[in-house]
Amino acid sequence: xxxxxxxxxxxxxxxxxQVRGLVKHFPLTRGVLVKKxxxxxxxxxxxxxxxxxxxxxxxVGESGCGKSTVAKLLMNLERATAGEVFYxxxxxxxxxxxxxxxVRRNIQMVFxxxxxxxxxxxxxxxxxxxxxxxxxxVAPKGDRRRKVQELLDVVGLNPEYLNRYPHQxxxxxxxxxxxxxxxxxxxxxxxxxxPVSALDVSVQAQVINLMDRLQQEYDLSYLFIAHDxxxxxxxxxxxGVMYLGRMAEIGTDAEIYDHPTHPxxxxxxxxxxxxxxxxxxxxxxxxxxxxxPSPADPPSGCRFRTRCWxxxxxxxxxxxxxxVPVRFRDEASPxxxxxxxxxxxxxxxxxxx
Amino acid sequence: xxEITEQAPATEAAAAPRSLWGDAWRDLRRNPIFYxxxxxxxxxxxxxxxxxxxxxxxxxxxxxGRSQQGPAPxxxxxxxxxxxxxxxxxxxxARASVVVGICTTLLAALLGCVFGGLAGFFGGWWDxxxxxxxxxxxxxxxxxxxxxxxxxxxxxxIFTVVLxxxxxxxxxxxxxxxxxxxxxxxQDYVQAARALGASxxxxxxxxxxxNALAPVIVVxxxxxxxxxxxxxxLSFLGVGLKPPTVSWGIDIxxxxxxxxxxxxxxxxxxGALSITVLAFIMLGDAVRDALNGVNYxxxxxxxxxxxxxxxxxxxxxxxxxxxxxxxxxxKIPRGExxxxxxxxxxxxxxxxxxxxxxxxxxxxxxxxxxxxxxLTVGYQLGExxxxxxxxxxxxxxxxxxxxMDRVKIPAARSRAGDFPHQxxxxxxxxxxIAxxxxxxxxxxxxxxxxxxLDVTVQAQVMDLLxxxxxxxxxxxxxxxxxxGVVADVADKIAVMYAGRIVETAPVHELYKNPAHPxxxxxxxxxxxxxxxxxxxxxxxxxxPNLLNIPQGCAFHPRCPKAQDLCRTDxxxxxxxxxxxxxxxxxxxxxxxx
Numbered sequence: 001x002x003x004x005x006x007x008x009x010x011x012x013x014x015x016x017x018q019v020r021g022l023v024k025h026f027p028l029t030r031g032v033l034v035k036k037x038x039x040x041x042x043x044x045x046x047x048x049x050x051x052x053x054x055x056x057x058x059x060v061g062e063s064g065c066g067k068s069t070v071a072k073l074l075m076n077l078e079r080a081t082a083g084e085v086f087y088x089x090x091x092x093x094x095x096x097x098x099x100x101x102x103v104r105r106n107i108q109m110v111f112x113x114x115x116x117x118x119x120x121x122x123x124x125x126x127x128x129x130x131x132x133x134x135x136x137x138v139a140p141k142g143d144r145r146r147k148v149q150e151l152l153d154v155v156g157l158n159p160e161y162l163n164r165y166p167h168q169x170x171x172x173x174x175x176x177x178x179x180x181x182x183x184x185x186x187x188x189x190x191x192x193x194x195p196v197s198a199l200d201v202s203v204q205a206q207v208i209n210l211m212d213r214l215q216q217e218y219d220l221s222y223l224f225i226a227h228d229x230x231x232x233x234x235x236x237x238x239x240g241v242m243y244l245g246r247m248a249e250i251g252t253d254a255e256i257y258d259h260p261t262h263p264x265x266x267x268x269x270x271x272x273x274x275x276x277x278x279x280x281x282x283x284x285x286x287x288x289x290x291x292x293p294s295p296a297d298p299p300s301g302c303r304f305r306t307r308c309w310x311x312x313x314x315x316x317x318x319x320x321x322x323x324v325p326v327r328f329r330d331e332a333s334p335x336x337x338x339x340x341x342x343x344x345x346x347x348x349x350x351x352x353x
Numbered sequence: 354x355x356e357i358t359e360q361a362p363a364t365e366a367a368a369a370p371r372s373l374w375g376d377a378w379r380d381l382r383r384n385p386i387f388y389x390x391x392x393x394x395x396x397x398x399x400x401x402x403x404x405x406x407x408x409x410x411x412x413x414x415x416x417x418g419r420s421q422q423g424p425a426p427x428x429x430x431x432x433x434x435x436x437x438x439x440x441x442x443x444x445x446x447a448r449a450s451v452v453v454g455i456c457t458t459l460l461a462a463l464l465g466c467v468f469g470g471l472a473g474f475f476g477g478w479w480d481x482x483x484x485x486x487x488x489x490x491x492x493x494x495x496x497x498x499x500x501x502x503x504x505x506x507x508x509x510x511i512f513t514v515v516l517x518x519x520x521x522x523x524x525x526x527x528x529x530x531x532x533x534x535x536x537x538x539x540q541d542y543v544q545a546a547r548a549l550g551a552s553x554x555x556x557x558x559x560x561x562x563x564n565a566l567a568p569v570i571v572v573x574x575x576x577x578x579x580x581x582x583x584x585x586x587l588s589f590l591g592v593g594l595k596p597p598t599v600s601w602g603i604d605i606x607x608x609x610x611x612x613x614x615x616x617x618x619x620x621x622x623x624g625a626l627s628i629t630v631l632a633f634i635m636l637g638d639a640v641r642d643a644l645n646g647v648n649y650x651x652x653x654x655x656x657x658x659x660x661x662x663x664x665x666x667x668x669x670x671x672x673x674x675x676x677x678x679x680x681x682x683x684k685i686p687r688g689e690x691x692x693x694x695x696x697x698x699x700x701x702x703x704x705x706x707x708x709x710x711x712x713x714x715x716x717x718x719x720x721x722x723x724x725x726x727x728l729t730v731g732y733q734l735g736e737x738x739x740x741x742x743x744x745x746x747x748x749x750x751x752x753x754x755x756x757m758d759r760v761k762i763p764a765a766r767s768r769a770g771d772f773p774h775q776x777x778x779x780x781x782x783x784x785x786i787a788x789x790x791x792x793x794x795x796x797x798x799x800x801x802x803x804x805x806l807d808v809t810v811q812a813q814v815m816d817l818l819x820x821x822x823x824x825x826x827x828x829x830x831x832x833x834x835x836x837g838v839v840a841d842v843a844d845k846i847a848v849m850y851a852g853r854i855v856e857t858a859p860v861h862e863l864y865k866n867p868a869h870p871x872x873x874x875x876x877x878x879x880x881x882x883x884x885x886x887x888x889x890x891x892x893x894x895x896x897p898n899l900l901n902i903p904q905g906c907a908f909h910p911r912c913p914k915a916q917d918l919c920r921t922d923x924x925x926x927x928x929x930x931x932x933x934x935x936x937x938x939x940x941x942x943x944x945x946x
Contacts, residue, residue, distance in 0.1 A: 062807035062808065062809060062810075063807055075548045077544055077547055077548060100550070101550035104548060104549060104550040105550070108548065108549075109544075109545065109548045111541045111544070111545060112541075113541055116540050116541040116542065117540075117541035117542050117544075117545055118542055118545075119540075119542040119546075119559075119560050119563075119564070120373055120564065121372065121373055121374070121563040121564055122559075123370060123372070127542075130546065130549065130551070130559075131549050134546075134549050134550050134551050134552075134555070135549075135550065163370040164370045164371070165370060165371055165372050165373065167371075167373070168370070168371060170895045170896075172895060173895075178545075181545065181549075185549070200896055201834055201836070201875060201878065202874060202875060202878060202891070202892040202896065202911075203891075203895065203896075204878070205878035205889040205890060205891035205892070206891040206892075206893075208880075208889055209888050209889050209891055212888070227807070227808070229808070230837075230879065230880045231880055233880065233885070234880030234885060234889065235880075253885070267809055268808060268809060270812075271808045271809045271811065271812035272808050272837065273811075273812075273815075273835060273837025273838045273839075273840065273841040274837055274840060274841070275836040275837045275839075275840045275864070275876070275879050276840055276864060277840045277841075277843075277860045277861050277864050278861070278864075279840075280840070280841060285812065287812055287813055287816050288809045288812075288813065289813075290763075291777040291779055291780065291810065292777075292807070
């Protein structure tokens with residue numbers, strides 16, 4: 001199988017996490033006692049990317065594109081059907097037991113829903129202290145209470161709130177508690193699955209600022225999964241766009257937002273309402289037809305071809321690779337970034353360039 | 354590093370830690386039914402431990418000479434056929450009932466939790482096998498099974514009765530435990546524990562069990578009463594407890610044959626049994642109310658917290674319906690009420706209802722729950738024409754198909770026979786729009802119509818709405834929290850905060866030059882291109898709890914411009930100019946930056 005590629009970014013940073021050909025198929029079964037597989041939901045179907053130390057990689061896409069499944073696979077909450085995830089050169093998808101537990105210290109997660117991600121019957125102190133109970137080597141027993149209070153302070157909550165229960169906090173405060181729990185073991189990577197989409201607009205900015213500050217303070221790498229494109233752009237160094245279980249396009253935030261070459265990215269960006277009434281007239285809006293096909297029965301070839309205005313015969317038969325398109329390969333333009341489209345070309349949809 | 358200001362509302366600062374168990378206990382103590390049942394049960398438990406507290410007479414001290422005699426001094430309830438003291442036997446009979454009831458419940462709950470819990474937690478084969486075993490036992494009627502087995506094994510001791518009843522009774526508890534564990538297992542906090550590397554026992558004991566326990570406790574308490582009456586029934590039928598054990602069931606059985614001669618023999622044990630069962634059922638009800646009550650009040654509180662800002666928007670729907678139809682129209686965020694204005698308030702409920710159907714239509718956020726899942730889409734659309742215009746079934750269906758075509762549902766004719774769940778989210782929202790359009794209303798109120806949709810689908814739906822609005826010449830009130838959507842489609846905007854309008858303005862002016870600090874804060878907190886890598890502007894603090902709106906201007910605790918005046922005086926909605934109003938004492942300063 002594939003070895004961890006010795007990829008080094010242009011500025012010399014090394015990838016901390018390398019994802020290669022990740023696949024997750026959920027079997028569709030029929031029958032009660034004897035289960036027969038009648039198909040599979042191809043939630044994630046061959047996704048590869050690198051996450052560099054200290055960077056934020058944003059993953060955007062619509063519901064059903066597999067972005068949350070990618071998060072679960074990286075966390076080993078689901079077992080990958082195929083593919084590898086290399087962390088420090090080691091494939092963590094095959095780990096179990098003690099080795100997996102050790103890796104978990106370094107990769108943590110912040111969940112979307114601050115209302116269901118905290119156990120309602122535990123105090124905040126117990127919730128944030130639980131990582132220390134599971135990994136007692138991180139903090140000696142007598143030290144834990146102080147550590148928990150420190151963490152509360154770090155995320156901007158009153159350390160005196162230790163003995164309160166989750167339902168005594170607002171959504172934004174709960175998300176801070178979730179972040180404190182994620183930070184407890186001093187991880188290197190935090191996977192954030194829609195961490196602010198359940199929050200009020202005015203509270204979102206508070207949490208985003210907190211995450212930004214923590215990243216600088218602790219040199220964290222974020223995988224930031226969200227559907228809000230403007231928030232992703234604000235916080236991300238690089239952005240990957242997923243569609244129906246595959247990566248359609250990946251690049252720096254400027255490359256993706258200002259020089260998208262994949263038709264889906266262009267449609268997605270043009271569909272996002274811009275909070276500026278002046279932009280209403282000048283915008284190039286692409287209204288797609290139809291819905292996202294079912295991941296249990298995805299189209300052949302390019303996944304996007306059923307809704308794409310550029311689709312030709314070739315798109316149905318030949319799956320486009322996620323690579324820098326040939327026509328841009330020799331240019332030093334921002335269009336020269338990986339895009340899985342046979343007919344990739346730049347189209348400025350947000351009118352930003 | 355800029356510091357993060359987290360201002361907990363005053364109520365919260367004062368709040369002590371409140372666990373869910375504590376809340377349930379507090380609710381329980383407020384319930385008089387709990388006290389009545391608790392006193393009764395305590396009394397029962399006491400006399401079953403020390404029956405001699407109430408009577409000096411032995412239940413076995415019988416004198417055939419006093420057979421079936423009525424009350425006598427020292428023997429207030431009279432005598433049985435064997436001449437034993439009915440009062441003493443009734444008192445001593447409590448022991449069998451209480452012991453059997455409690456032991457059976459404990460054993461059945463233990464079996465049920467272990468089997469149901471394992472089936473729910475591990476799923477797969479565990480679930481298949483354990484659930485089938487449970488189903489087999491569940492299929493045996495407890496009473497019939499009890500009669501057959503007990504007459505075969507000729508038991509009669511408390512031990513055999515308890516064992517048999519719990520063996521027959523556990524599947525009921527196992528089913529509840531299984532579903533409780535399955536629902537707890539799917540919660541994010543269990544995933545979070547797994548992500549931390551928690552062991553299986555830890556997840557089960559620390560995260561799943563405490564959260565799955567509440568429903569099991571409720572079922573077990575209610576089952577306790579059932580087991581007591583079951584024991585009495587079995588004893589009555591002569592297959593349960595056997596003499597010399599004193600049991601109400603046995604005494605009722607022997608008294609029943611003599612009901613004409615000596616009704617007092619039946620009255621007392623039967624009465625004691627009824628009261629005992631009633632006490633346990635009352636306790637079960639009280640416990641259930643307390644445990645469910647907590648969930649309810651928590652979700653109610655949460656709902657109110659997100660409401661102020663229509664944050665997630667999910668919970669807004671219910672309030673919006675009431676708000677729109679039962680509050681002054683002036684409170685509707687963004688809108689052009691072109692007719693009737695305030696009349697809606699003084700109008701009779703009947704007139705309002707008529708208005709609602711024909712002149713005003715509504716589109717909800719969650720199309721799936723607004724459509725009837727067991728009726729086809731064509732039927733539901735056609736219903737509008739059948740009811741309001743008296744069309745025939747066939748003509749109504751034709752109209753429905755036409756409407757589906759209007760909202761661009763592909764293959765409308767064949768899809769009219771499909772059920773709502775067979776459509777995608779975007780298509781369902783189109784059906785909702787079709788339904789709203791059916792009677793060609795003058796006004797459509799769309800409450801977060803695209804919040805549940807993906808952006809590319811949202812663009813399709815908003816596009817369609819705008820097109821239809823122009824074509825039918827309708828007013829559109831759009832309730833949303835999405836500043837982008839508003840900028841895209843709105844002509845005028847009303848901004849609400851804590852239940853009041855704080856600013857109204859034409860769309861361009863609002864975005865260019867907001868006249869209320871809250872609007873300004875919202876606009877500033879949107880990530881912008883030229884600010885990448887910088888701190889986002891964040892409105893400090895939290896949206897207010899609607900039960901506890903701050904005095905004066907509701908926004909003052911979060912407002913960077915707040916002065917003393919703002920803390921005491923509620924600002925009026927000042928008119929700034931054509932269509933521009935702001936509820937801020939310092940709107941002039943705000944407009945000027």
